[in-house]
Amino acid sequence: MTQWKNFSxxxxxxxVQLRLEVKEKDxxxxxxxxxxxxxxxxxxxVFDGxxxxxxxxxxxxxxxxNGRLDAFGREDVTARYAPWEDEE
Structure with missing residues (x-):
């Protein structure tokens, strides 16, 4: 099961290869x-820092x-990531 973490x-x-999801805040x-x-x-x-x-x-x-999450020029976003896991 994927363990998601919030970027902020x-x-x-x-x-490291990561799954990444970025969306507007609910x-x-x-x-x-x-x-x-x-x-x-x-x-x-892949995140380079x-x-x-x-x-x-x-x-x-x-x-x-940059002190806050900035995605696609918007501040009303959330991002979460999880390590890529090969499910073989």
């Missing part, structure tokens, strides 16, 4: 139907920690 709570390990809209944030990125990436690099690409994702 704990720094990801360096140069919001309470004071209605019977809550608003669940839309996914912005779901995939696999500042940026996440998706597998097969040389350019980093616009997701980084």
């Amino acid at each position: 709570d704990e720094r990801p390990p360096l140069d 919001r309470n809209t004071d209605t019977p139907e809550p608003y669940f944030g839309k996914p912005l990125f779901k995939g696999y990436a 500042r940026y996440f690099y998706p597998f097969g690409l040389m350019h980093p994702l616009p997701i980084f920690w």
Whole structure:
């Protein structure tokens, strides 16, 4: 079973293959139907200490920690990661 960790709570390990999910924060809209944030990125990436690099690409994702989580130019996001585990 995958053990997810929040990016803002704990720094990801360096140069390790990770599952990465970034989405808008869930919001309470004071209605019977809550608003669940839309996914912005779901995939696999490697963290180099500042940026996440998706597998097969040389350019980093616009997701980084600079005192706060900044992803795709937005502050209303959450990110979580888990080590890539081969399920063979």
